[in-house]
Amino acid sequence: MGSVLASDQLYVRETVRQSVKILIVGHFAVGKTTLVGALSEIRPLRTEERMTQAGEAVDHLAGVPAKTTTTVAMDFGRLTLSDDLVLYLFGAPGQQRFTHLWNDLARGALGALVLADTRRLEESFGVMTLLEERGLPYAVAINQFDDAPVFPEEELREALDLLPTTPLVTCDARDPASSASALIALVEYLISKHQEPA
Amino acid sequence: MTRRRPERALVRPHVVTGGRAHPTRNIFDLVTLVSATRTRATGLSPEKRRVMELCQGGALSVAEVAAHLALPASVTKVLLSDLVDSGHIVTRASAADRDQTEDQLLREVLNGLRARL
Ligand SMILES: Nc1nc2c(ncn2[C@@H]2O[C@H](COP(=O)(O)OP(=O)(O)OP(=O)(O)O)[C@@H](O)[C@H]2O)c(=O)[nH]1
Ligand SMILES: [Mg+2]
Numbered sequence: 001m002g003s004v005l006a007s008d009q010l011y012v013r014e015t016v017r018q019s020v021k022i023l024i025v026g027h028f029a030v031g032k033t034t035l036v037g038a039l040s041e042i043r044p045l046r047t048e049e050r051m052t053q054a055g056e057a058v059d060h061l062a063g064v065p066a067k068t069t070t071t072v073a074m075d076f077g078r079l080t081l082s083d084d085l086v087l088y089l090f091g092a093p094g095q096q097r098f099t100h101l102w103n104d105l106a107r108g109a110l111g112a113l114v115l116a117d118t119r120r121l122e123e124s125f126g127v128m129t130l131l132e133e134r135g136l137p138y139a140v141a142i143n144q145f146d147d148a149p150v151f152p153e154e155e156l157r158e159a160l161d162l163l164p165t166t167p168l169v170t171c172d173a174r175d176p177a178s179s180a181s182a183l184i185a186l187v188e189y190l191i192s193k194h195q196e197p198a
Numbered sequence: 199m200t201r202r203r204p205e206r207a208l209v210r211p212h213v214v215t216g217g218r219a220h221p222t223r224n225i226f227d228l229v230t231l232v233s234a235t236r237t238r239a240t241g242l243s244p245e246k247r248r249v250m251e252l253c254q255g256g257a258l259s260v261a262e263v264a265a266h267l268a269l270p271a272s273v274t275k276v277l278l279s280d281l282v283d284s285g286h287i288v289t290r291a292s293a294a295d296r297d298q299t300e301d302q303l304l305r306e307v308l309n310g311l312r313a314r315l
Contacts, residue, residue, distance in 0.1 A: 016290075019290075045265035048268075048270060050270055079311075079314070081307055081313075184311050187311060
């Protein structure tokens with residue numbers, strides 16, 4: 001704890017008045033934590049939420065036996081984008097049943113970046129459905145692993161059943177510039193959505 | 199989890215939060231920025247004193263407070279909303295409360311990300 005508190009970067013810059021969040025989502029081991037870590041200016045942090053089997057958050061420390069709860073971890077990082085504004089990136093687990101956690105994460109989020117792996121594209125469907133159910137706009141980024149097959153964009157779009165307007169990009173989650181480019185594609189899409197009449 | 203009280207036979211909600219039935223935690227998003235307004239933390243529970251100690255250094259999001267104190271976010275929200283009610287903690291305006299259009303906000307995000315390339 002001492003070393004964390006000693007860090008200059010621990011606190012949000014004095015001038016910052018606004019905070020926004022973008023979710024980084026995808027199936028197990030797709031690179032969510034890696035992408036958050038590549039972009040974050042603080043050591044990525046983790047919060048854990050105790051959920052009941054029914055998917056409700058346990059918002060007190062005592063009284064619920066541990067065996068009736070599951071712990072869900074979220075990684076997140078922070079980027080100061082201007083004197084006024086910070087962006088938080090939350091790496092969120094794709095499990096469908098944690099409805100409460102998902103509602104909490106999605107509320108107020110600008111949008112989501114869905115990371116996908118060409119070796120198991122179908123495992124991305126669940127998380128895309130979760131986003132669609134909540135009306136949260138998203139872009140898809142193929143996290144290109146070294147030994148994963150490379151497909152033409154049209155085949156990927158068809159396999160993922162993307163709308164023609166949904167951005168599809170390729171990234172290397174370990175690389176900050178590549179990861180920033182994927183987020184830029186998402187934000188450009190959000191701006192374009194905003195300009196079309198509702 | 200930092201520490202655990204002994205198991206109780208029955209579910210007793212809000213042990214840490216002092217038994218308030220309807221905490222105003224919904225005012226908090228995970229990214230709401232909070233900071234301490236005063237340095238005195240006498241009379242507060244140990245958990246709230248830890249929150250105050252952390253928040254005296256500057257502003258942090260609710261999620262960061264939770265992570266640094268190894269508390270679940272939902273518990274942290276309850277503690278923070280109590281501390282707002284008692285005047286120990288203030289929140290900074292969230293993006294939603296600002297006199298800025300969504301479009302302006304998104305462009306500020308875009309520019310900030312482009313500056314990272
Ligand atoms: N070659 C390569 N490896 C990667 C890339 N991104 C992530 N990895 C590796 O893939 C593994 C899983 O990445 P994580 O970032 O932990 O994935 P995650 O989505 O957070 O995983 P869970 O939280 O367990 O669901 C790690 O060993 C990473 O180092 C990439 O772009 N290329
Ligand atoms: Mg992870």
